[in-house]
Amino acid sequence: MLKTGLRADKALLVCALTACAGLMDSKKGFKIHALILKHGVGSDVIVGSVLVMLYARCGGFSEAIRIINHMPLVDDFSWSVLIAEYAKHGFIDSAIKLSDCLEKKSVPLWNALIGGYSELGMNEEAHKAFGKMQLEGKKGDEFTYGSLLLASDLVGLSYGEQLHSQTIKLGIDSSVFVGSALIDMYSYNFECEAAIRIFDVLDEPNLVCWNSLISGLGLNKLDGKALCALRLMMVFGLVPDNITLSLILDSCSNLRALREGVQIHTLASKLGLESGVVAGCALIDMYAKCDRIIYASRVFYELQDHSVITWTAIVGGYMRCGMWDEAKELFDIMPERNIVSWNAMISGCVKLGRCTEALQLYHQMHNSGILPDQITLVSLLTICYNFLLKENGKQIHAQVIKNGYHINNHVTMVLTEMYHKLEVHPYSVLSFGSSDPVLGNGTVEPDALSGNN
CATH class of the missing domain: 1.25.40 (Serine Threonine Protein Phosphatase 5, Tetratricopeptide repeat)
Known part of the structure; x- marks a missing residue:
């Protein structure tokens, strides 16, 4: 134009x-x-x-x-976005400080804080914020309960059921956001039958609800039924979008169903979605998991627009196939990297048992100014757990506290497991400068985890 x-x-x-x-x-x-x-x-x-x-x-x-x-x-939108993104990026203190500075908080502002906590898996904090909101006399809306429901998978089924009851009382249980969140919640708690029942009573399930159902079926290892759900959805006249195709391709990946995956690839081509970032990345992932890295590479090079997301997908594909050298070569020439890119490499190193490379990558990430997230920290803690790196584990623990992840249930669980194993093997602990073969082909400098600290 x-x-x-x-x-x-x-x-x-x-x-x-x-x-x-x-x-x-x-x-x-x-x-x-x-x-x-x-x-x-x-x-x-x-x-x-x-x-x-x-x-x-x-x-x-x-x-x-x-x-x-x-x-x-x-306006409230600007404040709510800033609060939510502070929380999503791990700057919890900044999010809380900004929220506390606002004397009168509207429901959208509370939703931003609750949603930010929920996305980080900080479910107790999300619940506390919800309690404070109620003390101010404000009732939650569909977005409040939707966010709480999305976080309830780690809190437990009983809490999710309580939220479900409250949505029924408020008459918002049939809304698209709450309905899809309920399906997600029951699916995450492996109550797939309950999720299906909720889907069945929705008056007019839209694409979001169908996507939640397909996602839930895949999560419960019912990948065959997920493929059937796609066919049924199309019978009802709904056209799949990038998210639908991504979920279905994930099911094909889990089944190692190359033939069905190729059929979905054909469908994506007919819909003009195969060159999109979401479907393109899912295709790369599917072919890589089916040990067809050549096809995955072809999809990558045929994409119209290469972004950090597509670069990350192909690098992750090579890592899944155990092709470290090829993945590292592509990673080094990436025009841009984000936290997901670094995580793909670091978590891949964990799976391949490349302890030294994982720590060196984290050192490079630290120097580039990118803060670790939950996935990074869990991967590094797993390295310390597997290779009995006590001092490294302590330094990562300090990073966990610094970034506010010490109240994250998943991170806490891995930390507990790590310290338990280190105590069980007190005489097998390795240090940074160790030349023990378990560290791989090289050694890691003493500041590998904390920069200059």
Whole structure:
């Protein structure tokens, strides 16, 4: 459109920024931001809110704050996005501090904090925030309960059932968000029959609900039924989207069903979705798990747009096939890396038993300024667990506390297992500089985990 000489108005700029936020593409978003400043609409509240969303989702919090400081009016959307993204990126203290600074918190602001806790698996904190919200006399809406339900898999089935009862009392149990969250909750707790019953009573299940059902069936290792659900969904006239195809391809991966996977690939081509990031990554993953890394590589090179997500998918594919050298070669030439990219390599090293490489990768990630998340920390703790690296484990434990993951149930469980094994084998503990063969082909420098600390 721009090439034709037409000028983008505010509505189009907002749409373009929203697309960049959805793709977490800060580079393109920055170019559109420059266009916004050129057109003189940077002080608009709606434009400012979407800019805050873009930068916050991409981890550019200083830029997001700068935009907020120049906004004539900061709406609840901007505050809620900032709180939620602080929490999602592991900056829990910043999220709480910002939330506490706001004297009057609306339901969307509470939802941002609760949703952020839920995504990090900090279920007790999400529940406490919900309790404080209720003390202020505010009733939750479908998004409140949806977030709590999505987090209830680690809290337990009984808590999820209590939330289910409350949604029934409020009359929001049949909403799309709550309905799909209930299906997810029961599926995560391996109560697949209950999930199916909830799906069956929904008046008009939309694509989101069908995707939740297919996801739940796959999670409960009912991958054959997931494929049947796709066929039934299409009989009812619903067209699968990228998410549907991604879930089905995951089921094909689990079944190592190459023939069905190729059929889904054909369907994706007919729908024009095979070149999209989500379906493309799922295809790469499926072919890699079916030991067809050549096909996976072909899908990667045929994608129209290579992003950090697609690069991560092919690198992860090589790692799954045990092809360390090829994966490392691609990883080294990646134009951009995010936390998922680093995790693909580090967790892959754990599976391949490459202790030294995993620690060295973490050292490089630390130097690049990327903070570890739950997956990174669990992978590193697993390395310390498997190779009895006591001092390393202590340093990672300190990083866990620093990043606020010490109240995450999964991380706590792995920490407990690690210390238990280290106590069981007190004389087998290795140190950083050890030349013991178990560390691989090289040694790790003393600052490998903590940089200069």
